[in-house]
Amino acid sequence: MGRGKCFGQGGWHGKFHGRGYRMTAGREAVINVLSSTKEHLSADEIFIRARKLNPDIGLTTVYRTLERLSIMGEIHRLDPGDKRARFELAESEKGHHHHLVCTKCNRIIDYDDFIDDEVKLLSETEKKLSKKYDFKINNHLIQFYGECKECAE
Amino acid sequence: MGRGKCFGQGGWHGKFHGRGYRMTAGREAVINVLSSTKEHLSADEIFIRARKLNPDIGLTTVYRTLERLSIMGEIHRLDPGDKRARFELAESEKGHHHHLVCTKCNRIIDYDDFIDDEVKLLSETEKKLSKKYDFKINNHLIQFYGECKECAE
DNA sequence: TTGTTAATGAAATTCATTTTCAATAAGGAG
DNA sequence: CTCCTTATTGAAAATGAATTTCATTAACAA
Secondary structure, eight states, rough: OOSOOOTTSSSSSHHHHHHTOOOOHHHHHHHHHHHOOOOOHHHHHHHHHHHHHHOOOOHHHHHHHHHHHHTTTTTTEEEOOSSSSSEEETOOOOOOOOEETTTTOOOOEEEEEHHHHHHHHHHHHHHHHHHTTTEEEEEEEEEEEEEOOHHOO | OOTSSSSSSTHHHHHHHHHOOOHHHHHHHHHHHHHHOSSSSEEHHHHHHHHOTTTTTTTHHHHHHHHHHHHHHSEEEEESSSOOOOETTTTTTTTTTTEEEETTOEEEEEOOTTTHHHHHHHHHHHHHHHHHTTTEEEEEHHHEEOOOHHOOO
């Protein structure tokens, strides 16, 4: 039956190998957790869910996997007002989006309305800034801060 | 000779009083540090400089003052990739600007080129989002991430 | 001058994240 | 399939920014 499932869904095995890293059960669990949610989870929230897929995984491995994926550009690290970072898959079925961050409850709301103009303007600005400041731009962040409906009343 | 310097430069005394807070030597030192730099300082960097203006100030007071000023909307808290927050005066002579963040050295570069279009688009988007998500927007953040000139070679 | 209470410093505490280190396992070579 | 190199791991200890506690001090209104 051949080599079996040499590549997991999405070619993660290959992505790791291409950079000299290895695919492990722990990493697979973290990736599966991130793949199966639209939420913005913190490291320990990911840890709790990953444990259900693989009870042997340690929190340390979650942190290390998140760091690796971040370096690989496969996830985005979000820093809301509170001090725990949150993560989301860069290439999710959510597609490109920006964030509304509630400064009261730290909830993060995704939006992808109205962003076509934003993205267009951004990529133009990116080019200009890149040239002027001799800065290699890899990524951008747009966030609006305020109070969400629940916190406002 | 009247009541003397009842209001410091910028009306800070009044800003605090208007909200039921008090103006103190510690707060004045923190504000003076922030007023006299274009850098994005962390709490302990502010502490070190504030001590030169007022050797009695404690780090705790710096944190508390920064939090108060942040709530008052007088400063912006920046969260670069590393975990120490950085601060800048909201109303500085720098004027409105956005940021380029180096993901290698965590340096933050201000830019105010090209932002007229950005700001215009943003305020339109703000209105639409505000309405659609019933979200009261107070502030926005635009940042580009990448590698600065020094880190790139 | 006095009284109320916001503000303070020092020390203790919290808690997310990182480091250490010995044990384990991925996966290429043979 | 087996061996070997070394990336990866878990547990525990360490780190470090930020916060809390608490008794003391000082702002400022009356």
